[in-house]
Amino acid sequence: MLKIGIISGEEYINRINKLHSDIWIDGEKVKGNISEHPAFRGVIKSQAKLYDLQSKSSNQDIMTFTSPKTGNQIGTSYLEPKTKEDLEKRRLMIQTWAKSTLGMMGRSPDYMNTCLMAVNAAADLFSSNNPEFVKNLRRFYEEASENDYSFTHTFINPQTNRSLFHMDDDDNIIAAKVIEKRAEGIIIHGARLLATQGGITDELIVFPSGGNLFNKEYAFAFSIPSNTKGLTFLCRESFAYKESTFDHPLSSRFEEMDTILVFNNVLVPWERVFMNESIDCANKMYTESSFFPLVLHQVISRQVVKTECLLGVAQALVDTINIGEYQHVQEKISEIIVGLESLKALLLTSELQAKLDKWGTMSPAINPLYSAINLYPRLYPRFTEILQLLGASGLVSIPTERDFASDKRADLDQYLQAANANSYDRVKLFRLAWDLSISAFGSRQTLYERFFFGDPIRLASNLYRSYDRTELTNQIKEFLKS
Numbered sequence: 001m002l003k004i005g006i007i008s009g010e011e012y013i014n015r016i017n018k019l020h021s022d023i024w025i026d027g028e029k030v031k032g033n034i035s036e037h038p039a040f041r042g043v044i045k046s047q048a049k050l051y052d053l054q055s056k057s058s059n060q061d062i063m064t065f066t067s068p069k070t071g072n073q074i075g076t077s078y079l080e081p082k083t084k085e086d087l088e089k090r091r092l093m094i095q096t097w098a099k100s101t102l103g104m105m106g107r108s109p110d111y112m113n114t115c116l117m118a119v120n121a122a123a124d125l126f127s128s129n130n131p132e133f134v135k136n137l138r139r140f141y142e143e144a145s146e147n148d149y150s151f152t153h154t155f156i157n158p159q160t161n162r163s164l165f166h167m168d169d170d171d172n173i174i175a176a177k178v179i180e181k182r183a184e185g186i187i188i189h190g191a192r193l194l195a196t197q198g199g200i201t202d203e204l205i206v207f208p209s210g211g212n213l214f215n216k217e218y219a220f221a222f223s224i225p226s227n228t229k230g231l232t233f234l235c236r237e238s239f240a241y242k243e244s245t246f247d248h249p250l251s252s253r254f255e256e257m258d259t260i261l262v263f264n265n266v267l268v269p270w271e272r273v274f275m276n277e278s279i280d281c282a283n284k285m286y287t288e289s290s291f292f293p294l295v296l297h298q299v300i301s302r303q304v305v306k307t308e309c310l311l312g313v314a315q316a317l318v319d320t321i322n323i324g325e326y327q328h329v330q331e332k333i334s335e336i337i338v339g340l341e342s343l344k345a346l347l348l349t350s351e352l353q354a355k356l357d358k359w360g361t362m363s364p365a366i367n368p369l370y371s372a373i374n375l376y377p378r379l380y381p382r383f384t385e386i387l388q389l390l391g392a393s394g395l396v397s398i399p400t401e402r403d404f405a406s407d408k409r410a411d412l413d414q415y416l417q418a419a420n421a422n423s424y425d426r427v428k429l430f431r432l433a434w435d436l437s438i439s440a441f442g443s444r445q446t447l448y449e450r451f452f453f454g455d456p457i458r459l460a461s462n463l464y465r466s467y468d469r470t471e472l473t474n475q476i477k478e479f480l481k482s
Contacts, residue, residue, distance in 0.1 A: 050108060121290065250432070290357045
């Protein structure tokens with residue numbers, strides 16, 4: 001195994017271009033270098049900048065750690081925390097990357113690197129399924145971290161029939177499942193949703209969907225290269241409509257494609273299998289490991305930065321058109337501040353109350369993180385609504401960069417000037433607010449944050465079931481007795 005440690009942005013781009021994965025968009029197969037395709041070049045360029053940021057010498061203390069086996073510098077997103085200081089380092093690393101994307105890339109590499117790290121930390125869970133699967137997982141985690149792999153993933157089955165006990169007919173397979181076991185591996189056939197960044201990562205990780213499983217054919221976990229034979233990525237419409245960072249300041253840079261995964265009799269070699277036909281392991285994977293605390297810690301760390309971005313844009317709108325004297329405006333800005341400070345407090349509390357789990361991993365406290373992930377699907381749509389309310393008609397009066405280069409520039413300068421900005425700077429800001437709150441990209445971001453960690457009702461039910469209220473109810477009972 002070639003051990004190289006962290007990679008540069010150029011190395012990331014070259015690796016993805018060489019894959020030539022089977023990617024389809026708008027009825028056509030992507031050909032040539034995917035980094036040059038209009039739908040992908042913006043986000044690939046932005047992702048490459050993350051790797052360059054990680055490799056910057058001045059960032060090494062936060063962004064990397066030293067491999068105990070090879071001495072290579074490894075990305076901190078792969079770091080299994082053993083102390084509270086490790087958790088803090090992970091947060092600082094995550095937020096350094098998030099600040100460079102304004103928190104808009106929900107599937108930046110640190111997300112799935114964290115998922116793999118969390119599962120590997122509890123690898124012994126899979127020993128009851130097959131001791132070789134434990135070895136596979138640990139070996140692959142080392143390979144991935146030492147080579148700085150990037151990942152897309154899928155947890156979700158297609159929404160064909162969402163009744164509780166629906167199962168596909170064997171003659172009409174829809175949800176991806178194991179259809180055959182061979183000497184060289186398992187055969188997967190069917191489809192999975194929803195692989196964000198599908199086709200622009202080194203690997204695809206497939207984990208069992210959350211909730212109770214009833215059929216062992218769906219109880220599997222593995223990782224395969226994105227260009228594996230029989231694996232197809234079917235893309236939605238791209239929201240990267242223009243390359244102009246003036247006209248589309250966010251979507252031109254951070255448009256993470258969402259894809260449907262089609263497995264057409266895909267062979268997964270045994271050495272890449274982490275779990276197979278084990279309902280017990282599939283259910284324990286999330287409940288008896290620190291998967292949720294560690295992954296939520298990454299998610300909330302990014303969402304804090306994203307909320308800071310929203311607050312910055314909102315205040316910039318207020319300052320530009322000079323509406324800060326109105327109390328209803330002050331109330332709206334304060335609403336974002338309260339949300340931001342609540343998220344920050346919950347995140348830091350999770351670190352303060354962190355404890356070692358049974359696998360020896362420093363696990364952040366789950367209740368503050370569950371509270372935060374229940375809160376954000378309510379906060380984020382309201383925050384984008386506040387941008388709409390503050391911007392009002394200004395979010396519609398947004399001529400393009402080419403308009404400012406036309407013979408009508410003088411009219412734009414006269415009629416679109418602001419109290420504290422010229423017409424060009426005003427429109428540039430308002431286009432950013434528009435791309436956050438109204439555009440196709442912005443609307444997708446709102447939907448994304450609504451359902452980032454699953455159904456909000458199910459999240460609330462999980463919190464209800466997991467939050468220990470025994471001491472509190474006993475206290476009330478004792479009070480009533482007195």
